[in-house]
Amino acid sequence: MTNVDDLNELAKRRGFFFSANDSYGGLAGFYVYGPMGAALKSNIENSWRAKFVIGEGHFEISTPTISPSPVFKASGHLDGFDDLLITCSTCETSYRADHLLESQHTLSQSSDVSVQEFKKFLSMYSLTCPSCKNTLDDSTLQEFNLMFATKVGPGSQTPGYLRPETAQGIFVEFPRLSSYARGKLPFGVAQIGTSYRNEISPRKGLTRLREFTQAELELFIHPTDIGPTIAPTTTKLPLYSVSQQKSNGTLESVTAREALDQNIISNRWLAYYLELSTDWYNSIGIDLNRFRYRQHMPNELAHYASDCWDAEVEIDGDWIEITGFAHRGNYDLSKHNTHSSDDFTMFIPFDEPQKKIQTNLNPDMDYFGPTFGKLAPEILSRIDEMATSNSNIFDSSEINVDINGTIHSILSKHLHPTTEETTINGEHILPHVIEPSFGIDRIIYSILAHSFHEDTIDGETRFLLSLPPSIAPTFVGIFPLLTRDNLDMIAQDMASNLRTSGFSVTHDESGSIGKRYRRQDEVGTPFCVTIDHQYFEDHTVTLRERNSATQIRVEANSIPTILESLRNGSSTFSDLG
RNA sequence: GCGCCGAUAGUCUAGUGGUAUGACCUGAGCUUCCCAAGCUCAUGGCCCGGGUUCAAUUCCCGGUCGGCGCACCA
Numbered sequence: 294m295t296n297v298d299d300l301n302e303l304a305k306r307r308g309f310f311f312s313a314n315d316s317y318g319g320l321a322g323f324y325v326y327g328p329m330g331a332a333l334k335s336n337i338e339n340s341w342r343a344k345f346v347i348g349e350g351h352f353e354i355s356t357p358t359i360s361p362s363p364v365f366k367a368s369g370h371l372d373g374f375d376d377l378l379i380t381c382s383t384c385e386t387s388y389r390a391d392h393l394l395e396s397q398h399t400l401s402q403s404s405d406v407s408v409q410e411f412k413k414f415l416s417m418y419s420l421t422c423p424s425c426k427n428t429l430d431d432s433t434l435q436e437f438n439l440m441f442a443t444k445v446g447p448g449s450q451t452p453g454y455l456r457p458e459t460a461q462g463i464f465v466e467f468p469r470l471s472s473y474a475r476g477k478l479p480f481g482v483a484q485i486g487t488s489y490r491n492e493i494s495p496r497k498g499l500t501r502l503r504e505f506t507q508a509e510l511e512l513f514i515h516p517t518d519i520g521p522t523i524a525p526t527t528t529k530l531p532l533y534s535v536s537q538q539k540s541n542g543t544l545e546s547v548t549a550r551e552a553l554d555q556n557i558i559s560n561r562w563l564a565y566y567l568e569l570s571t572d573w574y575n576s577i578g579i580d581l582n583r584f585r586y587r588q589h590m591p592n593e594l595a596h597y598a599s600d601c602w603d604a605e606v607e608i609d610g611d612w613i614e615i616t617g618f619a620h621r622g623n624y625d626l627s628k629h630n631t632h633s634s635d636d637f638t639m640f641i642p643f644d645e646p647q648k649k650i651q652t653n654l655n656p657d658m659d660y661f662g663p664t665f666g667k668l669a670p671e672i673l674s675r676i677d678e679m680a681t682s683n684s685n686i687f688d689s690s691e692i693n694v695d696i697n698g699t700i701h702s703i704l705s706k707h708l709h710p711t712t713e714e715t716t717i718n719g720e721h722i723l724p725h726v727i728e729p730s731f732g733i734d735r736i737i738y739s740i741l742a743h744s745f746h747e748d749t750i751d752g753e754t755r756f757l758l759s760l761p762p763s764i765a766p767t768f769v770g771i772f773p774l775l776t777r778d779n780l781d782m783i784a785q786d787m788a789s790n791l792r793t794s795g796f797s798v799t800h801d802e803s804g805s806i807g808k809r810y811r812r813q814d815e816v817g818t819p820f821c822v823t824i825d826h827q828y829f830e831d832h833t834v835t836l837r838e839r840n841s842a843t844q845i846r847v848e849a850n851s852i853p854t855i856l857e858s859l860r861n862g863s864s865t866f867s868d869l870g
Numbered sequence: 871g872c873g874c875c876g877a878u879a880g881u882c883u884a885g886u887g888g889u890a891u892g893a894c895c896u897g898a899g900c901u902u903c904c905c906a907a908g909c910u911c912a913u914g915g916c917c918c919g920g921g922u923u924c925a926a927u928u929c930c931c932g933g934u935c936g937g938c939g940c941a942c943c944a
Binding site: 302303305306312315317318319320321369370372439457458490492493494496497501595596750751753754755772774775803804805806807808809810811812814823825826827835837842844 | 871880881882895896897902903904905906907917918933934935936937938941942943944
């Protein structure tokens, strides 16, 4: 196991990632993916796309990174991301002001208050510093908002915000998206893109950034959809449930089917995605022995979420979250349905149209209007309700209606009820949402940390990135054994031909052959081809595999075919014998 | 945001009130018939701003960035 300092040094030196704007002193929380890192990131995004979008038959969209403030007012981010911080002037410790007020005075105070409003609370209720017990004064009270704000346009100065998650872009466009899905549930919409959070203290390289890449899938399901049938498989999920966290702290290793049967996971869709994701993490080089799914404790669940599991990986003894799997209910769609002018519901036909006896009151509005004023509509709708449960109410000459404790007597003669049979073909519903939300940067960091090794070849230590061939930034290195006797020209031709065939190729003729292998080992290039003098006798070359540092002789002409089968996984190096 | 510590070639480092050590890397050449060999040469550096001083990479102040701790992480 090699530590993160070595990994960070490698990342800088070989162009995986490094902090941005270094020439101007840098800016915390912003990173550059260099040539190797950008290629790796692109491969990982494509792998995610193949697994979670194309493989599942979902849609992918791309929405703006800036949206107007009403979007975030509706989503709750404008209030939820805006917190008040108070600092003890004696011991310099900072706290969430609303949390202190809640804990010290059992007051439930929304965090959606201004500094001025909160100062009024402080004048009524004093707060003491939990660590040094001094009384806190309001001069240190300050606001911070985790969203980046900007002004849109020259004249109007319309406030806008950089999105703190890609998900809202999908929710906001739901009315059109549901029509593209031709009104059928379930359907999934995915997005891969950058999000922005003005973190208080970005730390630890790629693990907490201010600009980061998310791959999010929003699966829209019918509220009564209990999820797909989960067939028994061999994929074991390392689960760290609430009860395990409370008790002995060990993981349960069970299949998705078993987890449902044993009631560790309650929702089939969540179980489905945990299993799908486990296979994906394995395929991209996450070490499943340093991996777990941790269930959110009840107090860390977002108020709208009914259940949530985080995928976490262990790096240098710390567990970091790389993906959140949440059941968000209809929270987001209902918010936008209420705040926007659009309809975010879907019409879902019943299997069988339902017949319903509908009562029309046909009231004399020239009586109800003048008599009851604004209460008239409420009274009529109440009578309508009463008529639904008791069709005899019109038999008496007077109907008593209770509105907020006041009894209103209505003369039946002002109503002329008729009944008719209507057909109800379906209902308008707000779909529920299952959301797997992947943090691409943290996944990249985890893959690098888990595939970074130091080992020994012929007594020499080497750095090795054991990246899976499918995501390695460079797929193959092509070398002439010596830069003479035309070997270099043959190598150049082969490299050029492989590039045309769509392989990511490095051609290197500098230094010794061993040095070139080591250069490729530390950036994770899985295969190297070397052209030596035997080529002139039988047109064979050597093919070398990274992890084992072993090689075989193969026909030069068969290299493209062999590499393709290694790339798509239809064969492995050991198959080639 | 707070506290402590730090910042010297691409990377890792030595050192200094008078422009800086070494290694690795990288490039060119020689050598070399498969795993970081050797030789020669070359490129490249004191985080930013202010102060003290004849002179600051060095001392002082502030900032930025980084590590750790606290807090925060809808």
